[in-house]
Amino acid sequence: MVDKIKVMIVDDHQMVRLGLSSxxxxxxxxxxxxxxxxxxxxVLKAEKFKPDVILxxxxxxxMDGITATKIILEKDPSARILILTSFLDDEKVFPALAAGAKGYILKTSQAHEITEAIRKVANGEDVLSESVKEKIAEHEHRPHELYDDLTSREMEVLRELAKGESNQDIADALYISLKTVKTHVSNIFVKLKVDDRTQAAIYAMNHKLVESQV
Structure with missing residues (x-):
């Protein structure tokens, strides 16, 4: 008898977990x-049960999936994680792959596509849905911008900053500490090569990273 591929599902919707399991x-x-x-x-269950593939x-x-992926792989570099999500934006796709996920597919995929992806990831292969491949191809052919180096959280802080929000307002809006906001703002200045909040806001406007306030 062939050993089965052992899967763990990490998802906050019970019906999604039930449907996948079925x-x-x-x-x-x-x-x-x-x-x-x-x-x-x-993270806790991955360490305890050692599944072959984590959906x-x-x-x-x-804790979001990108953070969980990073922590799981730090604890066990051999872990194989397959992202299964509804999101296809740059701030999800690229950080997830950079975190070490072996695959990235959408919840709109057919059932047989998901099970086939599980088999491939269990076998050590990388799996990407066609829409994700297209997004990566577009990104590779687009000139590198300074804002490409911002993390998803730094991008959120930049957008709030560009609206004229204070550090405390940003902390309250994003549910993070004031100290964390200050760290993100400093990182943004360095990555965008700007000297102050005004220059950062102008950069965000010029690159259409936030809606114009005019």
Whole structure:
């Protein structure tokens, strides 16, 4: 008897976990051994149960999928993580792949496409949906911009900064500490090669990273 591919599902929607488990568990060679409702629980269970493949959602409470992916791979570099999400924007795709995910597919994928992706990732292959491949190709052919080096959180801070918000306002809006905001602002200045908030705001406007306030 062939050993089944052991899968853990990390997703904050119970119905999504139930649906995934239902069609995965009817496969002869794949089984769901564990589930987690957010990234923080996913990190703990990944270390405990050592699944062959982790199906990882991105937007979740307490800890998002990108952060969870980074932590899991720091603890176990051999872990194989397949992102399964509804999001296709740059701020999700590229950080997730940079974090070490072996694959990135959308929840709109057919059931057989998801199970096939699980098999490939378990076998050590990288798997990307066609739409993700197209986005990567577009990115590779686009001139590198300074803002490409900003993290998703730094981009959020920049957008708030460009609206004229104070550090405290940004901290309140993003639910982070004032100290963390100051660190992000300093990093933004360095990465965008600007000297102050006004120059950063002008850069954001010129590159259409935020809606014009005029």
């Amino acid at each position: 069609f995965i568990n009817v496969q002869e060679d794949i089984e769901v051994i564990e589930e987690a409702s957010d990234g923080q629980v996913g 990882m959602d991105l937007v979740m409470d307490r």
